[in-house]
Amino acid sequence: MASAITANRAELLAIADAVAREKLIDREIVIEAMEDAIQRAARARYGAENDIRAKIDGKTGDMRLWRVVEVVEAVDDYFKQVSVADAQKLQKGAVVGDFIVDPLPPIEFGRIAAQAAKQVIFQKVRDAERERQYEEFKDRASEIITGVVKRVEFGHVVVDLGRAEGVIRRDQQIPREVVRVGDRVRSLILSVRRENRGPQIFLSRAHPDFMKKLFAQEVPEIYDGIIEIKAAARDPGSRAKIGVISHDSSIDPVGACVGMKGSRVQAVVQEMQGEKIDIIPWSPDTATFVVNALQPAQVARVVIDEEEERIEVVVPDDQLSLAIGRRGQNVRLASQLTGKAIDILTEADASEKRQREFLQNSELFQNELDVDETLAQLLVAEGFGALEEVAYVELNELASIEGFDEELGAELQSRAQEALERREAAAREERRTLGVEDALAELPYLTEAMLVTLGKAGIKTLDDLADLATDELIQKKRAEQRRRPSSDRPERERDRDQREENKGGVLAEYGLSEDQGNEIIMAARAHWFEDEA
Numbered sequence: 403m404a405s406a407i408t409a410n411r412a413e414l415l416a417i418a419d420a421v422a423r424e425k426l427i428d429r430e431i432v433i434e435a436m437e438d439a440i441q442r443a444a445r446a447r448y449g450a451e452n453d454i455r456a457k458i459d460g461k462t463g464d465m466r467l468w469r470v471v472e473v474v475e476a477v478d479d480y481f482k483q484v485s486v487a488d489a490q491k492l493q494k495g496a497v498v499g500d501f502i503v504d505p506l507p508p509i510e511f512g513r514i515a516a517q518a519a520k521q522v523i524f525q526k527v528r529d530a531e532r533e534r535q536y537e538e539f540k541d542r543a544s545e546i547i548t549g550v551v552k553r554v555e556f557g558h559v560v561v562d563l564g565r566a567e568g569v570i571r572r573d574q575q576i577p578r579e580v581v582r583v584g585d586r587v588r589s590l591i592l593s594v595r596r597e598n599r600g601p602q603i604f605l606s607r608a609h610p611d612f613m614k615k616l617f618a619q620e621v622p623e624i625y626d627g628i629i630e631i632k633a634a635a636r637d638p639g640s641r642a643k644i645g646v647i648s649h650d651s652s653i654d655p656v657g658a659c660v661g662m663k664g665s666r667v668q669a670v671v672q673e674m675q676g677e678k679i680d681i682i683p684w685s686p687d688t689a690t691f692v693v694n695a696l697q698p699a700q701v702a703r704v705v706i707d708e709e710e711e712r713i714e715v716v717v718p719d720d721q722l723s724l725a726i727g728r729r730g731q732n733v734r735l736a737s738q739l740t741g742k743a744i745d746i747l748t749e750a751d752a753s754e755k756r757q758r759e760f761l762q763n764s765e766l767f768q769n770e771l772d773v774d775e776t777l778a779q780l781l782v783a784e785g786f787g788a789l790e791e792v793a794y795v796e797l798n799e800l801a802s803i804e805g806f807d808e809e810l811g812a813e814l815q816s817r818a819q820e821a822l823e824r825r826e827a828a829a830r831e832e833r834r835t836l837g838v839e840d841a842l843a844e845l846p847y848l849t850e851a852m853l854v855t856l857g858k859a860g861i862k863t864l865d866d867l868a869d870l871a872t873d874e875l876i877q878k879k880r881a882e883q884r885r886r887p888s889s890d891r892p893e894r895e896r897d898r899d900q901r902e903e904n905k906g907g908v909l910a911e912y913g914l915s916e917d918q919g920n921e922i923i924m925a926a927r928a929h930w931f932e933d934e935a
Contacts, residue, residue: 453471465508570607644679875907
């Protein structure tokens, strides 16, 4: 009998060691799981009301089973309490208030109890394994990892990473890339999330950072920090652009990334399934960087609108298709790379646009300032494009225009201010006709013209405005990133682009900042808190 018990003890420890090695978790966790399983089986045997404890010696395999009882004068709960007289039999000197140990005999596991104990141990070990996986991978986001394709489910690729599994979702795969079970794949650890079914490790082969990390592996200068990839943009499986800069003037960043006879860039291209990569010198000057980003197209000039965060690029007529790229790919990648919305215009388009704006602004000044055509055109030629610019510019700027003096400048400013007041009065009248509350006019940053726009959108009370989110109020419309003659574009594409263009906040056209939008919304909601108070 003693030998059988010894064998069982040895077998218990051997099982704990084997499970710990297989699942790569601490042996103590497995033993704790076994103790928990024994405690549950004992409660099923002796009653769930008992406070039963089990302990397995990690060195010898000895198992002890007991219940904890409280010493009391009068017993109310026979499962968890014991009288002073009975307590003396278990532990001499026990007094009221002590918690003492009542040893229990070892239990024999029946089939059902053994199955339940097995499930408890499996669950505990599975939880420990998941926690170990999460702890191992949680700080490894943005690393490149190699794994073996385990299976493909609904287009998502499950990758065996050795100690865990990762998944490359369909939208994070390189289009048209075919992977089969057993293939070795490299991918970027995109994120690691703790979920109910265990840690989820999301991988990507389509993210721009995957390309950056591949270059860091192939180009020692990037790994060492001598060359830095400042920006990257990808159209996975087709084309990519990266902007690089060297912190050592003696090293050419583009040449270092290309390598001898293109060896370095070709290694990255092969890993990315033949994706063409444009390596571009990065520049802190936005205009220069945009010109570089649009390579191989040649650019005539660049006009930057800082307020709208748009860039107007003028190219020769024969460079238009090259600048836009197939299906707008070149300009789209350049826009992603620079973080700016880019409009592509030909010389003819730009000239036509300038003439149209010149005539419009000249006509505006003629009508609103009551001046002749020559004087209006002179103002436009000097860079004035709005009544506000004339009304609030420094007087000496107007007086310094050839043929102007201070008296004429002051008169023009006076007329511009009167014109603005007329506009404001007309807008106020229209706003009131629309039924927009006067309370909205007291909110910060909102002009009468903005209130008219709100009224036309059905926003007429403080509550109407307070119900909006900031982006619903001020979010800018999607920037048009390519421009082709309407006749050259399919009607379906033109309609789609128009729908996209029309998306935006109610006051998107007025160029309010996010902070201003937040302040307007919070001011509109202020009366809610006053009502609560």
